[in-house]
Amino acid sequence: MNNYDVIVIGGGVVGGMILRELTRYELKVLMVEKNCDVAMGQSKANSGIVHAGFDAETGTNKAKFNVLGANMMQEVCEELGVNYKNNGSLVVAFSKEDIKTLKVLLKRGKKNGVKNLKIIAKKELKALEPNISDDALGALYAKSACIVCPYSLTIASIGNAMDNGADLLVDFDTVKVERDGEYTKLTASDGREVLGKIIINSAGAGAESIANLFGDYSFKTGLRRGEYMLLDRESGNLVNHTLFFTPSAKGKGVLVTQTVDGNILLGPTSVEDGNPIPETTDEGFAFIKEKASQMCKSVPYYNVITSFAGNRAFCDRHDFIIEESKAYKGLINLAGIESPGLTSAPAIAKYVVNEMVLKIKYAYVNHYFIRKRYSIDNLFQKPFKELTIEEKNFVIKKDKNYGKIICRCEGITEGEIRNAIRQNPPARTVDGVKLRTRAGMGRCQGGFCQSRIVEILAEENGVSVLEITKNGKGSEILVEEGK
Amino acid sequence: MRNIDLAIIGGGPAGLAAAISAYDNGIKNIVIFEREDKLGGILNQCIHNGFGLTRFKESLTGPEYANRFIDGVLERIIEVLKETTVLEITKDKLITAINSEDGVFQVEAKAIILAMGCRERSKGALNIAGTRPAGIFSAGTAQKYVNIKGYMPGKKVVILGSGDIGLIMARRMTLEGAEVKAVFELMPYSSGLKRNIAQCLDDFNIPLYLSHTITKIEGKERVTGIVVSEVDENKKPIKGTEKHFDCDTVLFSVGLIPENELSKTASVELSPRSKGAIVDETRETNVSGIFACGNVLQVHDLVDFVSEEAEIAGKSASNYILNGKENSETVSVKEGKNVLYVLPQKLNVNADNTKIFFRVTNTLKDVTIKAESGGEVIFSRKKKVAVPGEMETVLLSKEKISALKGEVVISAEVE
Numbered sequence: 001m002n003n004y005d006v007i008v009i010g011g012g013v014v015g016g017m018i019l020r021e022l023t024r025y026e027l028k029v030l031m032v033e034k035n036c037d038v039a040m041g042q043s044k045a046n047s048g049i050v051h052a053g054f055d056a057e058t059g060t061n062k063a064k065f066n067v068l069g070a071n072m073m074q075e076v077c078e079e080l081g082v083n084y085k086n087n088g089s090l091v092v093a094f095s096k097e098d099i100k101t102l103k104v105l106l107k108r109g110k111k112n113g114v115k116n117l118k119i120i121a122k123k124e125l126k127a128l129e130p131n132i133s134d135d136a137l138g139a140l141y142a143k144s145a146c147i148v149c150p151y152s153l154t155i156a157s158i159g160n161a162m163d164n165g166a167d168l169l170v171d172f173d174t175v176k177v178e179r180d181g182e183y184t185k186l187t188a189s190d191g192r193e194v195l196g197k198i199i200i201n202s203a204g205a206g207a208e209s210i211a212n213l214f215g216d217y218s219f220k221t222g223l224r225r226g227e228y229m230l231l232d233r234e235s236g237n238l239v240n241h242t243l244f245f246t247p248s249a250k251g252k253g254v255l256v257t258q259t260v261d262g263n264i265l266l267g268p269t270s271v272e273d274g275n276p277i278p279e280t281t282d283e284g285f286a287f288i289k290e291k292a293s294q295m296c297k298s299v300p301y302y303n304v305i306t307s308f309a310g311n312r313a314f315c316d317r318h319d320f321i322i323e324e325s326k327a328y329k330g331l332i333n334l335a336g337i338e339s340p341g342l343t344s345a346p347a348i349a350k351y352v353v354n355e356m357v358l359k360i361k362y363a364y365v366n367h368y369f370i371r372k373r374y375s376i377d378n379l380f381q382k383p384f385k386e387l388t389i390e391e392k393n394f395v396i397k398k399d400k401n402y403g404k405i406i407c408r409c410e411g412i413t414e415g416e417i418r419n420a421i422r423q424n425p426p427a428r429t430v431d432g433v434k435l436r437t438r439a440g441m442g443r444c445q446g447g448f449c450q451s452r453i454v455e456i457l458a459e460e461n462g463v464s465v466l467e468i469t470k471n472g473k474g475s476e477i478l479v480e481e482g483k
Numbered sequence: 484m485r486n487i488d489l490a491i492i493g494g495g496p497a498g499l500a501a502a503i504s505a506y507d508n509g510i511k512n513i514v515i516f517e518r519e520d521k522l523g524g525i526l527n528q529c530i531h532n533g534f535g536l537t538r539f540k541e542s543l544t545g546p547e548y549a550n551r552f553i554d555g556v557l558e559r560i561i562e563v564l565k566e567t568t569v570l571e572i573t574k575d576k577l578i579t580a581i582n583s584e585d586g587v588f589q590v591e592a593k594a595i596i597l598a599m600g601c602r603e604r605s606k607g608a609l610n611i612a613g614t615r616p617a618g619i620f621s622a623g624t625a626q627k628y629v630n631i632k633g634y635m636p637g638k639k640v641v642i643l644g645s646g647d648i649g650l651i652m653a654r655r656m657t658l659e660g661a662e663v664k665a666v667f668e669l670m671p672y673s674s675g676l677k678r679n680i681a682q683c684l685d686d687f688n689i690p691l692y693l694s695h696t697i698t699k700i701e702g703k704e705r706v707t708g709i710v711v712s713e714v715d716e717n718k719k720p721i722k723g724t725e726k727h728f729d730c731d732t733v734l735f736s737v738g739l740i741p742e743n744e745l746s747k748t749a750s751v752e753l754s755p756r757s758k759g760a761i762v763d764e765t766r767e768t769n770v771s772g773i774f775a776c777g778n779v780l781q782v783h784d785l786v787d788f789v790s791e792e793a794e795i796a797g798k799s800a801s802n803y804i805l806n807g808k809e810n811s812e813t814v815s816v817k818e819g820k821n822v823l824y825v826l827p828q829k830l831n832v833n834a835d836n837t838k839i840f841f842r843v844t845n846t847l848k849d850v851t852i853k854a855e856s857g858g859e860v861i862f863s864r865k866k867k868v869a870v871p872g873e874m875e876t877v878l879l880s881k882e883k884i885s886a887l888k889g890e891v892v893i894s895a896e897v898e
Contacts (some may be wrong), residue, residue, distance in 0.1 A: 073575055285610050304607070305607050386717030403586060405568040408518070412683060444621075446605045448602065470617035471704075478635060480634070480638075
C-alpha cells in the first residue's frame with residue numbers, strides 16, 4: 001500500500017515539477033510535505049520572476065538550468081493553466097561603473113545562450129518605463145524575461161501530478177530514515193511510515209537536515225530572509241517591466257515588478273541574521289522604500305495592501321546541488337536551489353527524472369499522462385472572471401455556485417472556492433483557499449469574505465468552523481462558540 | 484435587455500432610504516441590487532443601540548433601524564435583487580450583474596444611485612513588522628463573527644484604532660467574556676464619538692493609549708503578543724518607548740474607505756480628499772444621471788445622516804428621470820484652512836438652502852467656521868471645539884447661493 005518507486009520530500013516548486021515529471025512514466029510516486037499544505041516555503045514568498053539567464057556564471061548549474069527552464073516555462077504554464085506574462089526585464093544602471101557591469105552581463109548572457117538581449121540608452125529606457133528615476137542612465141533589456149505566479153505553478157504542478165496518479169501526504173515531517181530491503185523507510189513525527197526505492201530530497205530550507213537523516217553531510221545550507229511589499233492593482237501600471245538594480249558585490253538588490261495578477265511587488269531585502277521565522281521588520285520596510293524610490297519616481301506607498309517575508313536556503317557551494325548522494329544509495333539531493341530556482345525548476349525536473357531516476361530504475365512511458373490542468377469544470381483553465389459572458393453563463397447554468405461572488409475585491413465566486421477545496425491538491429485552510437483562488441488577496445485582505453470562506457471550508461470537510469485554520473494546526477481562526 | 488428607470492447599487496441604509504425617497508417622488512420602476520442575502524447592509528451586524536437618536540428621537544439597534552427602511556421598501560413593493568453582485572457600470576448607465584439564477588445579465592437604467600458603502604482599511608496597509616499568524620482581524624470582521632456567526636475570534640484582545648467600530652468592539656468582546664487589554668490610537672485624540680469612549684471603554688476600565696501604535700506582531704501559528712510604541716508629532720514611533728502586551732488577538736479599526744471600485748468603471752470622478760465621488764448639492768456625480776450617497780460618498784458619523792443624504796439623492800434622481808437634466812451654472816466649493824474635505828464640492832447657483840458638510844484636519848479649540856466667496860464672509864460660526872471625528876456643517880441659504888460670484892472656500896480658523 002505505502003510502497004513507492006519514488007518519494008519526493010518537500011512540496012515546493014522543484015519537488016512539484018519533479019513529481020509531475022515522474023508521472024509521465026509508469027512509476028508509483030509519492031510526495032511528503034511537512035506543512036499542512038504545499039507551496040508553504042520559499043516557493044510561496046519569492047519574486048515570481050522567470051529570469052532570462054545572464055546572471056549566473058557560465059558553466060554553473062544555475063546558468064545551465066536557468067536558460068533551459070526559461071525556454072520551457074511558457075509551455076508548462078499553458079499546460080497547467082498558470083498565469084504567465086512575458087513582460088521583459090531591465091537591469092538599470094545608475095553610474096558609469098554600472099554600465100560597465102551591464103556590458104559584462106550582456107556578454108555573459110550571450111555566452112549562456114540568452115536571446116534578445118541588448119543594452120538600451122536613457123531615452124529608450126524612458127520610453128519603456130515613464131516612471132523610472134531621472135538618474136537612470138540606461139539598462140540591459142532582456143525581452144525574454146517573464147513573470148509567473150510561483151505558488152500557483154507549484155500547486156498546479158502537484159495537482160496535475162496527483163491527477164496522474166501521484167499521492168500526497170501533508171503534515172508529514174520526516175524524522176527517521178532506515179533501509180528496508182530494496183526500500184528506504186521514512187517515518188514521520190506522528191508515526192506514519194512510507195517506503196520508497198528512490199528518495200528525492202527537495203526539502204528547500206530543510207534539505208540539509210533531511211540529508212543528515214540519511215547520513216549525508218556533504219553540504220551545508222543557510223537561510224536568507226527576503227521581505228516584500230505589495231501594492232494594490234490600482235497602482236499596477238507603475239512599471240511595465242521587471243526592474244533590477246545593476247548587481248554589485250552586495251547582490252541583485254531590490255526589484256520593482258508587476259506581478260502576473262497586476263499588482264506591484266517591491267523587494268526583496270536580503271538578510272542573514274539567523275532568524276528562522278520569516279518576519280518583516282521596520283528596517284526592511286525602510287530599505288525597500290529607499291531602494292524603490294531610487295528606481296522609480298513617486299512610488300505610491302499609500303497603496304500597499306500587504307507585506308510579507310520568506311526565507312530562502314542557499315548552500316555553501318553557491319550553486320544548485322543536483323546529484324545522487326555519495327553517502328546513501330538511492331537518495332537524490334536537490335539543495336541550494338535559490339534564485340533562479342523557480343525559472344530552473346522545469347528543466348531541473350526533466351534532468352532529474354531522465355538522467356537520474358530513470359537511470360536507476362527504468363520505467364515505461366505513461367501513455368495516459370494528462371498534460372492539462374483545468375480550474376473550472378474540465379473546460380476552462382482561466383479564472384472565472386476572465387471568461388466571456390457566454391462562458392460564465394454556461395458555467396453558472398451547470399453550477400449555481402459560480403453565480404455567487406464571495407471575494408468582492410478579486411471577484412472570486414463560491415464555485416471557484418469549492419473547486420479549490422475539491423480539486424488536487426485540496427485546499428484545507430483559509431490560506432490554502434487564498435493561494436489557489438486569490439480570495440482574500442485583494443485590497444480588503446479578506447475582511448469581508450473570510451467568515452464565509454471559513455464556513456465553506458467547514459461545510460466541504462464536514463467539520464465545525466472551530467476546526468478551520470489559517471494555515472495548519474495552532475492557527476485556528478475562531479476560539480469558541482459565543483455566549 | 485431590461486430597461487428600468489432607477490438602479491440602486493447597494494441595499495444598506497443609503498440604498499434603502501434612496502429607494503424610498505425616489506419612489507415617493509414619483510419613480511416606481513426601481514431595482515435595488517444587493518450582494519448579500521438580505522437587506523440592511525452593515526447595520527445587520529451592529530446589534531448595539533444608539534442608532535436613530537437624531538432621526539427618530541429614540542435609540543434603536545442597527546437591525547431595528549434598518550428594518551424601518553426595509554419595511555418602507557417592502558410596503559412600496561420596490562424590486563430587490565438579492566445575492567446579486569454588480570460587476571460593472573458604464574457611464575451610459577449599463578449595469579452588468581451576476582447571480583445564481585440569472586447568471587451574468589445586463590440592465591439599462593435612466594439613472595443610477597451609487598450606495599455601495601465603505602470598507603475597512605486592512606492591517607496589511609499599515610506595514611507593521613513581524614509575522615502573519617492567525618488572530619488578526621479587522622474590527623468589522625470580528626463583529627460579524629461575534630454578532631452574526633456566533634463565534635469568538637479570540638480571548639485576549641488588543642485593539643488598534645479608536646474609531647467607533649474599535650470602541651464598540653472593545654465593549655462587545657468584553658461582554659462576550661474576552662479580556663480586552665487596551666485600545667491604542669495613533670493620533671493624540673480618538674476619532675470615535677465621545678459617548679462611545681465613555682460607554683465602551685471607561686465603563687469597562689479599558690485603557691486608551693493615545694499617540695501609540697503597534698510596531699510588531701509576534702507569534703508563529705497564532706498571535707502571542709505585540710509591541711507598541713509611543714509616536715511623536717509626526718506619528719513616527721519613538722525608540723525606547725516600546726511596551727510588550729501578551730494577547731491572542733489583534734483587532735484593527737484603522738479607518739473606513741468608501742468602496743468606489745464600481746464608480747471608477749463608470750468614469751465617476753473621485754475626490755482624493757473625501758475618497759468619494761465629486762458631487763453637487765443634488766448628489767449627482769460628474770456623470771450625468773449617476774448619483775451617490777451614504778458611506779460610498781463620504782464616511783458618515785451617524786447612520787441618521789446617511790439616510791438624510793440618501794433622501795437627497797433619491798429625490799434628485801427622480802427629478803432627473805422625470806424632468807431631465809437642468810443645465811445650470813455651478814460654482815465650486817473648496818477646502819480652506821484646517822479643512823480635510825468638503826461635500827458637496829459643487830453648487831448649482833439655483834440651488835435651494837444647502838448644508839455643506841466638512842471635516843477638520845485636527846482637533847481645534849475656539850474655532851471660527853467660515854465660508855467665504857469673492858473675498859466676502861458669507862457664513863461664520865464660533866465653536867468651542869472641532870474634532871476630525873465629528874462632521875461639521877455650514878448652512879447656505881438659497882439667497883446667498885444665488886448671489887455667489889465665484890468659488891466658496893470653507894475654513895476653520897483658530898484665533
